[in-house]
Amino acid sequence: MMTLTVAQIYDLACMAGFTINHSAMFMPGEDEMETEITIRDCPAIGLLDDDNVSRQHYSLIAYFTEYPDEGSFGLGPELVQAK
Secondary structure, eight states, rough: OOOEHHHHHHHHHHHTTTTOOTTTSOOOOOHHHOOOOEEEOOOOOEEETTTTSSBBOOEEEETTTOOOOOOOOOEEEBBOOOO
């Protein structure tokens, strides 16, 4: 598990070569840059889809650290599960 601030994620995106509009109009505010996002392994049962019907599996998931119950989203492509 790893927790990063939005500012740290921004730095990673710049390092990775993403083109970012640095205009204040498009940047999060100072408080929002300190928002923490947790990245961790996907639970073995996966994540429920948007319709709460099926489960999706990913290598990693992310969620807002202060609001883990608000939902997680998968990072990267969905993994195919053997049946």
